Amino acid sequence: MSGKRVMAIIRHELRLVGRDPFPVVVLVLFPVLAMLFLKPAFKLALVADGYRSANGSEQVVPGQAVLNAFFIVSMTSFAFFSEYGWNTWERLRASAASSTEIIIGKALPRLAMSLTGFVVIFAIGIPLLDLRSRGPLVAAVPLVVALAICLVMLGVVVTALSRTVQQANAFAMVGLVLFGSIGGALVPINVLPAWARAVAPVTPTYWAMRGFRSVILDGTDVSGVLLPVAVLLGMSALFAAVSVAKFRFDDTKTSWA
């Protein structure tokens, strides 16, 4: 594998994103708006859950950040499907870049975008919604990185399993809403029915939110996120294995054409 080729693909991908930054900006601004009107609901839920001094931002800020991060699934998938739409996929495959270099070159910028999204949402959410963490927020950094890796790998899996961009979009959107809801990012998990709470641990969002609650509400240090990080990395490994098994570079996929 050539680091120079990977860097060339990364620069190229960032150039493509830079040519049309509007979706990225909207996806960061939207959670900020959502936080404002969801904060009261999360306050009620947290107080009912025993956190009497909570103002709701403790859950709504990380929750919206996690939801926003989920958009990276469709963005990652779209990075591949765009190549089909532009008829550049075959010539990219015929270039000196290997399959691994292409995947890494496309995934790393999305990883960076996901991490940047977390930073921006927390940077706005902390002062705007008066978020006060009981534990050191820096302890959540490994959690954020693990979640971003997990979601980017999920995006690669979605690409591998989809034959059309509409299928990929459907997978990503259903995943966003379903995983966001069940995992406790979209709605407080304690208001969900028992069966939903029981299946929640199969979602990356559940583990991400569990880690955030541990640091922000329970005041733990990095030790409080070790299990969620391990689970998220385990899911990442699973998604990577599925990608290796199912990603067919010579598949004929249909983009928007």
Place this chain on the structure above:
Amino acid sequence: MAVSQNRSCIAPTRRVNDDGLPVLRVEGLCKAYGANVALAGVDLDVAAGEIVGLLGPNGAGKTTLVSIVAGLRGADGGRVRIGGIDALAHPHRVRSLLGLAPQETGIYPTLTCRQNLRFFGELTGLRKRELDTAVESVAEALQLTELLERRAQHLSGGERRRLHTALALVHRPALVMLDEPTTGADVRTRTQLLELVTNLAGGGSAVVYSTHYLNEIDQLGASVLIIDQGHAIARGTVPELVAAHAANVVEMTFAGPAPAVEVDALADRVERDGPVLRVHTRRPGAATAAIIEALGPQASGLRTLEVLHPSLEAVFLELTGRRYEPAVEEELGDVR
């Protein structure tokens, strides 16, 4: 008529074997899609500086051959060597030797021409001044210099086609594979692309030029591999193939079944195929007159008359028993 050479030359930077071996050697290449045989043991050698036209109707197997050589598809059997390297076993080792322009125009529309060219140059390892020079050089060769800072989405169809071709050449590959590069191109773009191909070969590149336009082969002065239904049915220069396989053919189509005619003195061979009567002859004018006289009252059923002179089209007819119909052949699907 061969195309003139009046553009700057894009010589390959990666010259391969100096031992007399061809740049590309394909041996017994086989590929099937389910029950449909796309390639049935195709052989092909292409030397440095040589243009080989892959000729055949749609669905003949040309794109499958190009795709396998470029490492985009696996083969069911056979061997492909590029610069002496086994391309099927080590596809990544030969990628920098190869420049492929697929059939469909493939460019990044939101990027400028320069950014498109630089990206594919960087993938082959070109950096800094070497990359700048390569981009300028290929842009000049394809008359894109004035368009380098323009976004690809704002180019005309012909300009896009030229950029698409330039992306395959920016690293000056030893083997250039152009899959129907003039499809959908206007006359000016077609002429420019044919000039470019001639220059590429003049600069020492081996060029595989897939097309279903017979006249382009003549214009390029290329040698030919004719593929039909997955089989390589002829290989050689146009004069060689014409001398070996082609004669004048008088072809008549009738309203009903073609009648039997007696023109043995003038005909080398007479064929009847439904409403079509074909007379292979060295004297087409005299043969035509004799046939019409021999038809007598049945001449009223004659609907069309065409004389095919010795040409690639006549070669194809001779070898397959069918007229060359590039656009109406049954296709095996989009994979071909």
